[in-house]
Amino acid sequence: MWAVIMLCSQIPVIAQQASQVSSPDKSIAVNIWLSKGQLQYAVFRQQAEVLQPSLLGLSTSAGNFVTQLQWVSASKPMLVQETYNMVNAKKQNIRYVANEIKVVVKNAQQQSMHVVFRVSNDGVAFRYVLPWINSTTTILEEHTTYALSTAAKGWLQPMSVAKTGWEHCHPSYEEKYMMGIAAGTPSPMAGWVYPALFKTGNNWLIITETDMDGRYCGTRLSNDSGKAIYKVTYPDPREVFTNLGHLPQYSSAMQSPWRILTIGTMASIAQSTLGTDLAPAAAKKDYSFVQPGKASWSWINSKDDFIVYDEQKRYIDYAAQMKWQYCLIDADWDTKIGYEKVQELAKYAATKNVGLLLWYNSAGDWNTVKYHPKGLLLTKESRQQEFARLQAMGIKGIKIDFFGGDGQSMMQYYIDILEDAADYKLLINFHGATLPRGWHKTYPHLMTAEAIYGMEMVTFEQSAADNQPAHCTVIPFTRNAFDPMDFTPMNLYRLTHSKSIRRTSGAFELALSVLFLSGIQHYAENPDGMRQVPVFVQEFLQQLPNHWEDVRLLQGFPGKEVVMARKSGNKWYIAGINGEAKAKSWALNLHQFGKSTATIITDVENGQLFGQQTINIHQAPQQLSVKGYGGFVMVLE
Structure with missing residues (x-):
């Protein structure tokens, strides 16, 4: 309770126009409030600000939900739980647990916009709902922003410009990542693709979206030069199926895809399943033919x-x-x-x-x-x-x-x-x-x-x-x-x-x-x-x-190195790569996996392509040397 009071104290609004929701373990908190007719939110992890005050809102052909908004209500937090299985993901048996609230505002025309927030121990998700639509309505623009500290760094892939490239085949999410760039760096192309990775203070943050059912468009991020405020942006009008449209259009109640922010340590990012947690379950069909x-x-x-x-x-x-x-x-x-x-x-x-x-x-x-x-x-x-x-x-x-x-x-x-x-x-x-x-x-x-x-x-x-x-x-x-x-x-x-x-x-x-x-x-x-x-x-x-x-990240830093463990049956497979030209020595805690031996395949320097050895696992960290641009695989059993 102390953390929530402290967070609220940073928002000078009357109580009836603000709401808060925290993760089940209380590590992540979201504040939502109305300020001068605009709906805003901010995100904290362990009391440190991850997202500065950021905007929420939509513009539609039937009414706007950007300015002159009025606060209607905010629900009490409700626990949401789901368990599901995957055969094509980092984990097989997955349990999602989050606290959910619904904030309702109305515009000058007395139309309502609902914003549903879910906060789990590894991040935040939110989506827009317009329940009143009963005739053809176009969503013209989304005003969601993610306001970061200007001290934040990003690992971002530019969005290519439509109709460019070989045989005019862009965009296809095939550009080189810009690594460790200052937040606010302008895109050299047409914005930034998802997932967008940032480091702000001691926290890592990955931004993406899920639950794309075909009625909405895919989006990307854009930012003004020098400003670390990233806005959800719709695609180029040319990115369409022949003679059809690029904007979302609804004739009944609308709900947007989920906007997702996975937050925490580097391990939080590597081990999170938030991108599938918020996706709809599969229809009840015969999928027995699906064999990875x-x-x-x-x-x-x-x-x-x-x-x-x-x-x-x-x-x-x-x-x-x-x-x-x-x-x-x-x-x-x-x-x-x-x-x-x-x-x-x-x-x-x-x-x-x-x-x-x-x-x-x-x-x-x-x-x-x-x-x-x-x-x-x-x-x-x-x-x-x-x-x-x-x-x-x-x-x-x-x-x-x-x-x-x-x-x-x-x-x-x-x-x-x-x-x-x-x-x-x-x-x-x-x-x-x-x-x-x-x-x-x-x-x-x-x-x-x-x-x-x-x-x-x-x-x-x-x-x-x-x-x-x-x-x-x-x-x-x-x-x-x-x-x-x-x-x-x-x-x-x-x-x-x-x-x-x-x-x-x-x-x-x-x-x-x-x-x-x-x-x-x-x-x-x-x-x-x-x-x-x-x-x-x-x-x-x-x-x-x-x-x-299952998956565990042993160590990693984007652009430098990754060491990751994956589980299958009673074995753990560990793989590591060195993204830099200099040789490295990694101290790996293998004892945590509860296995007695490890078989390692590495690079060797004697003219052979690979070397293999089997070692006994001890409680002390195992030292593993890896050459520049080198790597290894390891099987624990």
Whole structure:
């Protein structure tokens, strides 16, 4: 109670126009109040200010909720609890507990706006509700802001400008992160994407959104130059499905996606499930066909010219040898191989216990990409016809590429694909796409999505290869914090058909197989490269779990290093990467896992690619030396 009184004392408002809600453990508190007709809020953790007074509000075609607001009511805190299971996330059995309040204000036209806040031990979520809508109403602008201290630092990915890039395919969340920049630094492009990571004082903060049901648009953050106030911003009007709109539009009660702020230590960020906690549960359908796994994939190393029958059969054999569950055939398969021969490959793959995945171009007229099959998913009738054909062929899933942004109609297109694919038991991978925003909870057959400057960029540009070590240490705390990510990691031997020289070590690359989360992990190593690595590395990848039950961050700092532990069954897998050129020594508390031995695969200096050793675990921290841009994996049992 003392903490709440202290926090309230910082807000000079009358009691009837303010409310507070705290997390169940009282570590996080949110104050909401009305000041000069504007609704504002502030966030504290352990009595330290995380968000300075920030704005709430909406502008709609039927009325505005920005100024001249009047306080109506605030409910008493109510405990909200949910338990759910995931097979495509950092944890399997998840329990969400939060305190919820609802603040109601009204505008000059006596229309009401509800703002629902939920505060859990790892963060804050809030959403807008307009219950009075009964005719077509457009949400014109959202006025939500996140006001940070100017002393805060950010790890942020710029939002690319619509219709730019190769074949006008942007935006696709594939820009380089700007690391440790001063809060308020202007974006070099069109704002900032989610999740946005900040450090303010002793607290870390990650901002994102979830519960995107297709009726709202995806949003991003923008800020005025030099001001550490970040505003929720709608997408470019050009980011739309053909001839449809980019703004949210409702003809009945509206509720926005949840705005999410995960708050705490670096471990809080790495271990939080807030991005799925607030996402809707899956519909009661048969999702028994959803099987996480790993995939071989020829394109990352051999590119377009090798999408041919014999090469794809070789990669099916490779997947079978590695005990991987899938093989992906990439673009132009419909003409370079053909449906009939692909069905033949699917039957052959099934005899090897390998499922076949096929590439598709999402595009209508929103870009000029020529790769195909193209245009087959644009209408429900065409989608269902194609999905039925694939199901009959024995195809297990599809990778759909080159989407056109975050406008409301484009977000609805994603949902439409997911809804129809579930009926035909097809797994989905969105590539050249938006951030999934918790969709993999609502649609468990969404196995992964790209939305990252990934391994393919390393094969294209030396600058991407030079940046990769630091880049990979940012991703677990940003893009991959909540949603599965198709980075296509792990090139163990050397890049082929590439102009780039990889800077990372083999053990660094191997560690990505544990660090990065994806329902289907497409590996960037080819059969020839895999033959160059020791048998113990091959066996590690053959036995690596397909999904995880729990996670712990042992240490990490974005841009510098990550050491993370993941649990499967009675084993813990630990992986670490060094994002800097200098060698490091890490002191790791392995005793906490309750295991007696650890098998470690690391880099070695004797001309070999990898070394392996088994050690006994003691109570004292274990010292592990890692070379610059190096890494390790460890299995505890």
